[in-house]
Amino acid sequence: MIVNSDYKKAYERQQKARERAEGLLEIRSRELFDTNESLSKAFDDLKNHKAHLVQQEKLASIGLLAAGVAHEINNPIGFIRSNLETLEKYLESIRLILSAYAQLSGQLTQAAVTAELSDSLERINLLIKDRELDFISEDAVSCIKESLSGTKRVEDIVRNLKDFSRTDKDERLSLNINQVIDDSINLVWNEIKYKCTVKMFYGDLPDIYACAGQLNQVLINVLMNSMQAMETSGEIEIRTSADSEYVHIDIIDDGPGFPEQDIFNLFDPFFTTKGIKEGTGLGLYISHGLVLKHRGKIVAANEADRGARITISLPIDMRASLRSESL
Numbered sequence: 001m002i003v004n005s006d007y008k009k010a011y012e013r014q015q016k017a018r019e020r021a022e023g024l025l026e027i028r029s030r031e032l033f034d035t036n037e038s039l040s041k042a043f044d045d046l047k048n049h050k051a052h053l054v055q056q057e058k059l060a061s062i063g064l065l066a067a068g069v070a071h072e073i074n075n076p077i078g079f080i081r082s083n084l085e086t087l088e089k090y091l092e093s094i095r096l097i098l099s100a101y102a103q104l105s106g107q108l109t110q111a112a113v114t115a116e117l118s119d120s121l122e123r124i125n126l127l128i129k130d131r132e133l134d135f136i137s138e139d140a141v142s143c144i145k146e147s148l149s150g151t152k153r154v155e156d157i158v159r160n161l162k163d164f165s166r167t168d169k170d171e172r173l174s175l176n177i178n179q180v181i182d183d184s185i186n187l188v189w190n191e192i193k194y195k196c197t198v199k200m201f202y203g204d205l206p207d208i209y210a211c212a213g214q215l216n217q218v219l220i221n222v223l224m225n226s227m228q229a230m231e232t233s234g235e236i237e238i239r240t241s242a243d244s245e246y247v248h249i250d251i252i253d254d255g256p257g258f259p260e261q262d263i264f265n266l267f268d269p270f271f272t273t274k275g276i277k278e279g280t281g282l283g284l285y286i287s288h289g290l291v292l293k294h295r296g297k298i299v300a301a302n303e304a305d306r307g308a309r310i311t312i313s314l315p316i317d318m319r320a321s322l323r324s325e326s327l
Helices: 002-109 114-130 133-165 177-192 212-229 260-265 283-293 318-326
Strands: 173-175 196-201 208-210 234-242 246-253 297-302 308-315
Touching: 002 114, 002 133, 114 133, 173 177, 173 212, 177 196, 177 212, 177 234, 177 246, 208 212, 208 308, 212 234, 212 246, 212 283, 212 308, 283 297
Parallel strands: 196 234
Antiparallel strands: 173 208, 234 246, 246 308, 297 308
16 A cells, blocks of 8 residues: 555656646747747848838939939030030121121122222121131031030930839840940949049950849949048959850959958848948848849959959850759
């Protein structure tokens, strides 16, 4: 009986211990569930916040470019207006001379005396000389050519801005990277021309299959980072080359370069080496994503005796990469 009593007590202790363990397990499971729910909600909030910041970065870039575009448009419009005003004065001089010739023509019709004809011709010749008709006839052509060049510049600026505004559209076309680089420089030229010079060394490149607007955004982000990294004035060097599979773009600046401990974090979201309120840390992150979207690569490094180097490699025919991935 004593043995049975001991077994019974042991069994009751074991049962109570198991009940306590089950109770603790249920509490921990509930806590784990609540924690998981909180983490899931925080993750969703983070994704939404990230998407909002990405869009905010794009809008900030477009706002910056809009100010630059307004400034750039104002310059060609200014000399177009000046040239047209000059042409107006030129035409007034021509009108006066034509009026004098008309008067001479009337005198000839009326068979005027030779002395009067001689005086009229002399007056017209003096007027031609005084009004510089020979110079006007040449300079008027130059004014018109400058005006046409100005309007072409406005058209290029507007076209580049339209291409940039279509970064969300997956419209891939056959493009020449050298031309895409020129378009990107034109878009940010008002921001960088006062601080740095840009030297281009273009290779003979094949066309690639890509989205111009997205590549514009990548190049603009890299160029603006290079310019902002320079404490004073400097130089940005752009080189292009190609091999059998890729087109390569090297952008090298005269800035201080990347801190070695930060190179592997440059393309992480929200990572920035700039001060507070100077950047969101999304420029290179967005660029990295757009390059990957083109099945390309973007690499950061420090250039010996220079500053930072960003190398962008894009497949010559992305369609071939897409087909191989689908197999």
